[in-house]
Amino acid sequence: MPEGKQGQVSSCFQTDFLIRDSFLIILRPMTFEKIVVVDDDPNIILAVRSVLETAGYSVADANNGLTALRVIKEQEPHLVISDVLMPQMNGFELVDTLKQSETTREIPVILLSQKDTFDDIHRGYQLGVVNYLPKPFNRETLLEAVKMALLPVTHSQ
Numbered sequence: 001m002p003e004g005k006q007g008q009v010s011s012c013f014q015t016d017f018l019i020r021d022s023f024l025i026i027l028r029p030m031t032f033e034k035i036v037v038v039d040d041d042p043n044i045i046l047a048v049r050s051v052l053e054t055a056g057y058s059v060a061d062a063n064n065g066l067t068a069l070r071v072i073k074e075q076e077p078h079l080v081i082s083d084v085l086m087p088q089m090n091g092f093e094l095v096d097t098l099k100q101s102e103t104t105r106e107i108p109v110i111l112l113s114q115k116d117t118f119d120d121i122h123r124g125y126q127l128g129v130v131n132y133l134p135k136p137f138n139r140e141t142l143l144e145a146v147k148m149a150l151l152p153v154t155h156s157q
Helices: 043-052 063-075 091-101 117-127 139-150
Strands: 006-009 014-020 022-031 034-038 059-060 079-082 109-113 131-134
Touching: 006 091, 034 043, 043 059, 043 091, 043 139, 059 063, 063 079, 063 091, 079 091, 091 109, 091 117, 109 139, 117 131, 131 139
Parallel strands: 034 059, 034 079, 079 109, 109 131
Antiparallel strands: 006 014, 014 022
């Protein structure tokens, strides 16, 4: 490939690169994991998107639970990260709807919310979320929760 050209390396991770002055410069690693972020606050979506994309994840977003259902159907994500307090369909209702559908019940969900009382957290886990994180969120905690949610599930027989 000529110098100054961009391309992608094909492997289990998709990586953007640039060749300049005979050096291979890796721009950012990309995994094949798709994550849908659902929040009615565009600043939260931007912040979460930035953290996840910098870590190499592919991100789609929605601003409420109803829109999220459409995006999830189209994108078939590996993970959903959702706020709880949203118009039209809140995060609890979104999780409940996802867990009742045969096509989406296996998608792990992380709730990320300011609504973090014991009852709220307990309700989230009862509905089937894999983690419940408070806002404001910590970058490292979010990435660790995402990493754990995306681990393959092993069942003992």
